[in-house]
Amino acid sequence: MKRRIKIFTAFVPIVIVLIALGFGWRSWDYDRIRNMDYETHSSPIMRQANVDFDEYLTRIRKAMTGNRLSIVNEYKIGDSMYEIIGQSDNFWLFANYINKVTIRINKVSVITTQTMQEGGEQTSQGEFLSYGGFIHAGSKAFLAIAFFGVMTVIVLSVRKESLPHIFPEAVESEDNLKKHGQCEDD
Amino acid sequence: MVNVKTIDFAAQFDRLKSMVSSDSLRMPILIFAAALILRLLFMFIMFSDIGPGHLIDLYQDPIKYVNAADYLFGRADTGQYELFLVGVGYPFLIALLTAIFGDIYWPILVVQLILSSLSCVLIYKIGELLIKNRIIAAIAGFLAAVSITSISLANAILSETLFFFLFILSLYLFFKGLGDNRWSTIIFAGIMGGLATLVRSVTMFYPVLLIVFALIYPVAKKAGERKRMLIKSAVVALIMITIPALWGLRNLEVHDTFTVSGTGVLATKTYLTGRVLISAQDRHVGKFTALRDSLYRSSLAAYEAGNYRQNQADDIEFIISTVKRYPSLFLKNYLLIVLDNATAVSGLQYLHLPRYTKFFENIDKYIHRGSNSPVVLVFSLIGFLILARKQLNISLILLLNVLYFALMSGITFGQGSRIFFPAMSTQSILAATAVLFFYDIVLIGRNFLFSRRRDQAEVP
Numbered sequence: 001m002k003r004r005i006k007i008f009t010a011f012v013p014i015v016i017v018l019i020a021l022g023f024g025w026r027s028w029d030y031d032r033i034r035n036m037d038y039e040t041h042s043s044p045i046m047r048q049a050n051v052d053f054d055e056y057l058t059r060i061r062k063a064m065t066g067n068r069l070s071i072v073n074e075y076k077i078g079d080s081m082y083e084i085i086g087q088s089d090n091f092w093l094f095a096n097y098i099n100k101v102t103i104r105i106n107k108v109s110v111i112t113t114q115t116m117q118e119g120g121e122q123t124s125q126g127e128f129l130s131y132g133g134f135i136h137a138g139s140k141a142f143l144a145i146a147f148f149g150v151m152t153v154i155v156l157s158v159r160k161e162s163l164p165h166i167f168p169e170a171v172e173s174e175d176n177l178k179k180h181g182q183c184e185d186d
Numbered sequence: 187m188v189n190v191k192t193i194d195f196a197a198q199f200d201r202l203k204s205m206v207s208s209d210s211l212r213m214p215i216l217i218f219a220a221a222l223i224l225r226l227l228f229m230f231i232m233f234s235d236i237g238p239g240h241l242i243d244l245y246q247d248p249i250k251y252v253n254a255a256d257y258l259f260g261r262a263d264t265g266q267y268e269l270f271l272v273g274v275g276y277p278f279l280i281a282l283l284t285a286i287f288g289d290i291y292w293p294i295l296v297v298q299l300i301l302s303s304l305s306c307v308l309i310y311k312i313g314e315l316l317i318k319n320r321i322i323a324a325i326a327g328f329l330a331a332v333s334i335t336s337i338s339l340a341n342a343i344l345s346e347t348l349f350f351f352l353f354i355l356s357l358y359l360f361f362k363g364l365g366d367n368r369w370s371t372i373i374f375a376g377i378m379g380g381l382a383t384l385v386r387s388v389t390m391f392y393p394v395l396l397i398v399f400a401l402i403y404p405v406a407k408k409a410g411e412r413k414r415m416l417i418k419s420a421v422v423a424l425i426m427i428t429i430p431a432l433w434g435l436r437n438l439e440v441h442d443t444f445t446v447s448g449t450g451v452l453a454t455k456t457y458l459t460g461r462v463l464i465s466a467q468d469r470h471v472g473k474f475t476a477l478r479d480s481l482y483r484s485s486l487a488a489y490e491a492g493n494y495r496q497n498q499a500d501d502i503e504f505i506i507s508t509v510k511r512y513p514s515l516f517l518k519n520y521l522l523i524v525l526d527n528a529t530a531v532s533g534l535q536y537l538h539l540p541r542y543t544k545f546f547e548n549i550d551k552y553i554h555r556g557s558n559s560p561v562v563l564v565f566s567l568i569g570f571l572i573l574a575r576k577q578l579n580i581s582l583i584l585l586l587n588v589l590y591f592a593l594m595s596g597i598t599f600g601q602g603s604r605i606f607f608p609a610m611s612t613q614s615i616l617a618a619t620a621v622l623f624f625y626d627i628v629l630i631g632r633n634f635l636f637s638r639r640r641d642q643a644e645v646p
Contacts, residue, residue, distance in 0.1 A: 041470050096556045136556075144560035148567060155571045155623070163626045165321050166572060166619065 007157045014153055018146045025138045026092045030072070033085055033135050038102035042133030045101070049127040053105070056128045060084065060101055069099055080105045092139055099134040213324050214307045221303035221331035225340050229295060232341055232538045241291040241343050244537045248343035252291075255280035267489045273447035274433050275352075275385030276345035291343055301351040302340035306330040308354045313615045315361050316580050317573060325618035330610060335603040338534040345385050346607050352382035353389060354611045357587075360396060360422055364403055364415050376422040380429025387446040388594050388608065390430060393423030395590055402579045441494035448489075448498065453598040455501045456481045459508045461599075462519050466512050520596045527595040528609075529558040533602035557602075562617055569616030572623050584612040 069086035257265025313323030359375035400419035488497035
């Protein structure tokens with residue numbers, strides 16, 4: 001019982017540290033992609049003119065989901081840029097890549113329909129240019145470290161006698177101890 | 187009352203032990219047969235897919251070796267630069283076999299298949315010798331036998347298979363020689379190690395590690411035993427340095443530069459230093475290829491003009507100046523490349539078996555989840571921890587070997603698991619230990635559940 005408590009108390013802080021590390025690493029990945037300079041680390045992917053921004057955005061989103069990217073976040077930067085963050089899996093833990101699409105809004109003109117006075121609509125049309133870039137997600141490295149951390153505790157806490165194929169000498173000496181103990185009892 | 191758990195474990199152990207057998211030949215033969223069958227199968231599928239006539243035109247390196255071989259045996263006037271670059275070991279084998287069989291290359295593959303299969307047996311023998319556990323050694327041998335890196339390299343006109351065989355034979359004879367009284371074993375270990383360095387110069391610093399091994403190898407408590415081991419390792423180191431040095435002297439005579447092969451400096455310049463410069467300028471990683479090719483072309487022009495000595499000196503100067511200018515960036519990129527190579531998965535099979543591209547892509551996508559997989563590395567580290575509980579010295583020796591090749595791999599990248607392949611000589615033993623550990627853990631869990639159910643059944 002005491003041994004089990006010891007093992008449990010060794011495990012708990014490790015698990016807590018690993019969970020905290022996971023969240024921290026995920027956060028760091030998202031910060032890295034957000035701060036990635038699209039001009040030097042991305043390539044142009046789509047340019048369109050004379051379309052609505054919403055329509056263009058929909059096309060970009062569709063292209064991302066069509067490439068099996070899960071959209072994580074979207075935000076506007078000032079009046080001339082829009083960014084979409086996606087990753088190659090729904091969960092960061094299983095994602096290989098984190099992608100960013102940066103949409104540069106070059107020109108916007110407001111189009112008013114003829115029936116505006118009768119309650120018509122204004123739409124924005126312009127020239128949009130998108131850049132796509134990616135970083136490798138740190139999830140694989142994190143999982144490797146987490147697995148190694150947990151296994152280290154297991155390796156160090158398992159008794160040698162319980163690993164007969166690796167420590168056969170420990171099993172044999174335990175057997176001898178028990179036999180001698182039995183003889184003495186007899 | 188005897189512990190039920192202990193009896194169960196003992197029975198399990200006896201069953202596995204009898205499979206591995208006290209007959210010392212059965213397991214090596216099984217490992218050799220399994221390895222050879224897999225490699226032959228790969229070769230036959232490859233020939234049915236791409237044909238035996240395309241062995242040297244799938245990628246760049248084979249043609250370099252062939253050109254060097256032709257120049258070495260006086261069959262061509264060109265190839266001098268390639269011989270300088272790749273060293274003499276593998277071109278010699280190619281030249282010899284093409285002299286016997288003509289300008290066909292599949293006989294080289296046949297030789298390599300046998301050497302590769304023997305290498306798997308040698309891994310088993312090293313495991314048996316060092317950790318005295320036949321089960322782990324057998325698992326290590328079989329892991330090497332089924333390694334797609336090993337299988338695909340054995341089926342490629344590349345120097346890795348010949349190098350690996352010579353190196354691991356040297357390693358096995360070295361450890362055997364430390365323990366016995368025959369000097370022939372030690373001398374032969376040195377000769378094999380020297381020949382391995384002639385094939386790939388990556389082991390040119392390995393003699394230092396041999397001295398370290400002699401310092402930490404477990405000794406029986408006999409007077410002077412450690413001193414004898416150090417002398418033996420010094421002899422191996424000396425032979426291992428002398429043999430490639432002879433080729434270095436030849437290069438000094440012909441090219442006015444003492445080097446075993448020019449590939450080390452060239453790779454450091456084009457790959458590692460190129461990557462550092464891209465990082466320093468904060469340029470897109472896609473720009474690296476253009477820079478690398480430009481750096482390579484500048485060296486190639488100088489070599490073709492015959493300026494070997496000056497070009498090597500310039501390349502070394504270029505590398506040193508980059509290190510001085512960006513020391514932390516250099517170290518960071520070097521370590522990232524080491525990690526990349528240590529976790530890279532094999533990519534050669536795509537070229538050898540193009541018909542199965544989709545199959546390999548699915549494996550990379552769903553199992554490896556990319557072009558890198560840390561599984562084997564993590565298993566090796568776990569195996570190290572386990573073996574450290576059994577015998578710290580031996581586990582350190584096994585890990586240092588892996589570490590050596592990891593550190594040597596930091597000068598180049600982009601070639602999949604090929605660069606880190608020599609580490610398999612002991613990494614497979616460490617990984618095998620982890621595999622066996624997991625098996626025992628599963629048994630513990632199963633026996634725990636079994637004894638709980640039995641206890642519950644006994645309660646009235």
